[in-house]
Amino acid sequence: QKEVEQNSGPLSVPEGAIASLNCTYSDRGSQSFFWYRQYSGKSPELIMFIYSNGDKEDGRFTAQLNKASQYVSLLIRDSQPSDSATYLCASERGAAGNKLTFGGGTRVLVKP
């Protein structure tokens, strides 16, 4: 079983709609969770992180965490063509170093 799982996509979203990305993790010791965006041929860039159950909003992005269900999600409101990228979910155990475990990523395509 993969430690962090994501649907590979592509997730096709009309411009202006909400893109909903999901991520599940197997390690109950995971404490913090991160969403990275990676454009083709580029390196990942951090969008946001969350460590408490509930929602965290930053601009058009909302991260949601449910530790009981071992589930993290990312909502992108008012999706733009520039949001077309691969979104990586990552978990961090904390305490012993800052090692992140990444999922395989979800490819998002926003169509004008």
Next chain:
Amino acid sequence: ETGVTQTPRHLVMGMTNKKSLKCEQHLGHNAMYWYKQSAKKPLELMFVYNFKEQTENNSVPSRFSPECPNSSHLFLHLHTLQPEDSALYLCASSQGQGGYTFGSGTRLTVV
């Protein structure tokens, strides 16, 4: 310069060559990492350094040899690589639990 800088951006090497990848971070972070990203695969952790001491080697073949002379610099020495080692090699740094800052990566092609 700011952030995490990786050189070279692209590298083509033969299987008998020896080359090195360089990473430098200007963020004052205490941890540095090497990751490998192959097509259609998740990011694979290779090595972790905390305060220039190696704290993790994720069963990486010995043809990859890391070096961390100080907390700001990280190298990955390559020798006798195989074509399946062709990938994007990413360096990252971190401080505390706020996630990583990645460098722009080195696209490696082994011929």
